[in-house]
Amino acid sequence: MADTDTAVLPGRTPVRPGGTSPVRGRRRRSRRLIALAYIAPAALVYIGFAIWPAIHTVYLSFLSWDGILPATWAGLDNYRAIFTDSMLGPSLWHAIVLILFFAVIPCALGLFMTALLQGTTRGMTTFRVIFFLPQVLPLVAVGITWRWLYNDEGLVNQGLRAVGLDGVTRAWLGDYNLALIALGFIGTWAMSGLCMVLFLAGAQKIDTSLYEAVAIDGGGPVRRFFAVTLPALRGEITIASVITTIAALASFDLVFVTTNGGPANQTTVPGLLVYRLAFNESNIGGAAALAVVLTLIVIVFVTAIRRLTREKP
Amino acid sequence: MNTTRTAATARYLVLTGMAVAVLLPFVSIVLAALHPSGAQISGLSIPESWTWSNFADAWRAANFSNLVKSSLIIAAGVVPLALVLATLAAYSLATLNPLGGRAISVGFVLGLTLPIELVVIPLYFDLRQLGLTNSYVGVILAETALFMPFGVYWMQTHFASIPGELLEAARVDGARSFTILARVLMPISWPAITTLGLLYFMWSWNQFLLVIVLMQNPDMRTAPSGLGFFVGQYSTNIPLLSAASLIVIGPIVVLYLIFQRNFVSGITQGAIKG
Incomplete structure (x- = not known):
């Protein structure tokens, strides 16, 4: 009986009735302290192995340190290097280009497919299982598979030859101008299914009377899509864009096995350089600063997406 | 009637086209893996003689016995530990109204957007000082921490969706908070926990950057991270590389096909509720 107000939804603080006696208040307080004991183990591991390292990275980013000798204070030098160095700046730019292929194209494709397929139910389970498959695979294996597909003799070139485009064939991941785009398309392949499955699931929840209303107004399929489907999928679009954008910006596995930044540093991404600077070149401060800048870019993009897709009153 | 049927056919054609686009890469490496080791092959070609020995050769060459063992040890540590910790924390955050619970929830959720790149450097140097690099314990604790935001969030949403009357009834009966969790909530929470456990296994199996940094000893690396270095050594032997890739994706694909609904x-x- 005493606890009617403690069973609450997460994130919603209960409104406390005004007239609680001091004794009951104290008992409730001690109970709320005991409740913390349940959180403590998770919080300790999380703080010790995720939060503390994150803070530590920020500190390291202000140091000049090779990982062995005593570190010296570097101030903002490591950050300055990011914007002047011929390697670091481009890697950030590459990551932003990848957003187009990992996030923008998959979301657009997902929306197009949703408009096309809405209402189709038979056999969808099988298709869903197939479309979603790339989501569960280790990206290292995906990368190796695509190395082979993009190979001189691989499936992509074989397909191009089959349709008479012999002139365009090349070792895609080794092409100075096209390697980044080729890499991006692997992301398109991997992420489109996620977007489609998310959007189709969201579209199923749309009240069909809304579509009838548009039809009565004389609206066609295009109008129906923009007036009903698109606004209704706001939440799913936000989520899909956030997940895929983070995957693009923080990519590492895929790049590491496919191009390793090459050819001639045309496909370097921040994750790759963080690893290289810290563990191959012993420039811990520089690696930490790049990791911090990368995180800030992730936060800026995630915030921007949430702002853009937020419901307007 | 006829137009609807044409439309339906067109839809299934588009769907099938997409499905083929997703599956073709797999067909390509399966066929490649069945060619004789080191063979010159092209795109999609049926091997003249089916060679199964690539799998055994790749297993030996990449030392998959050790890699798979490491993968399983790490997953066997991460999955139960992360499940228990996330469940306990989420139970409290969702139903016990802990002091500062709101702020704690936010603190966990913030972790969802942090890239691994942000934590990996100090993790290496700090864990090395503690003797936890080249150690299963180090990787297990680090992965548990990184997976915690999603797990707490997932279980918290689950517990919050359980009708409050159920908890009330137990409380009126005088059950203590831990008894309520163990006797009342757990029996109806297995679907949520199973799904989370499968995701944890997948993320642990697929984790790459963290493992190549924290495990400098090649014998203690996981299957995908071992594969990442195997590419460098055998970059031109397509059949062998394809077989190795299939070995690494095999377990996760089997799990996925069995539990596709959960995945x-x-x-x-998990994404939408966030």
Whole structure:
């Protein structure tokens, strides 16, 4: 009986009735302290192995340190290097280009497919299982598979030859101008299914009377899509864009096995350089600063997406 | 009637086209893996003689016995530990109204957007000082920490969806908070926990950057991270590389096919509720 107000939804603080006696208040307080004991183990591991390292990275980013000798204070030098160095700046730019292929194209494709397929139910389970498959695979294996597909003799070139485009064939991941785009398309392949499955699931929840209303107004399929489907999928679009954008910006596995930044540093991404600077070149401060800048870019993009897709009153 | 049927056919044609686009890469490496080791092959070609020995050769060459063992040890540590910790924390955050619970929830959720790149450097140097690099314990604790935001969030949403009357009834009966969790909530929470456990296994199996940094000893690396270095050594032997890739994706694909509902709902719903 005493606890009617403690069973609450997460994130919603209960409104406390005004007239609680001091004794009951104290008992409730001690109970709320005991409740913390349940959180403590998770919080300790999380703080010790995720939060503390994150803070530590920020500190390291202000140091000049090779990982062995005593570190010296570097101030903002490591950050300055990011914007002047011929390697670091481009890697950030590459990551932003990848957003187009990992996030923008998959979301657009997902929306197009949703408009096309809405209402189709038979056999969808099988298709869903197939479309979603790339989501569960280790990206290292995906990368190796695509190395082979993009190979001189691989499936992509074989397909191009089959349709008479012999002139365009090349070792895609080794092409100075096209390697980044080729890499991006692997992301398109991997992420489109996620977007489609998310959007189709969201579209199923749309009240069909809304579509009838548009039809009565004389609206066609295009109008129906923009007036009903698109606004209704706001939440799913936000989520899909956030997940895929983070995957693009923080990519590492895929790049590491496919191009390793090459050819001639045309496909370097921040994750790759963080690893290289810290563990191959012993420039811990520089690696930490790049990791911090990368995180800030992730936060800026995630915030921007949430702002853009937020419901307007 | 006829137009609707044409439309339906067109839809299935588009769907099938997409499905083929997703599956072709797999067909390509399966066929490649069945060619004789080191053979010159092209795109999609049926091997003249089916060679199964690539799998055994790749297993030996990449030392998959050790890699798979490491993968399983790490997953066997991460999955139960992360499940228990996330469940306990989420139970409290969702139903016990802990002091500062709101702020704690936010603190966990913030972790969802942090890239691994942000934590990996100090993790290496700090864990090395503690003797936890080249150690299963180090990787297990680090992965548990990184997976915690999603797990707490997932279980918290689950517990919050359970009708409050159920908890009330137990409280009126005088059950203590831990008894309520163990006797009342757990029996109806297995679907949510199973899904989370499968996602944890997948993330642990697939984890790459963290493992190559924290495990400098090649014998203690996991299957995908071992594969990442195997590419460098055998970059031109397509059949062998394809077989190695199939070995690494095999277990996760089998799990996915058995539990596809959990995987799809876990990733999509987990995302949407956030």
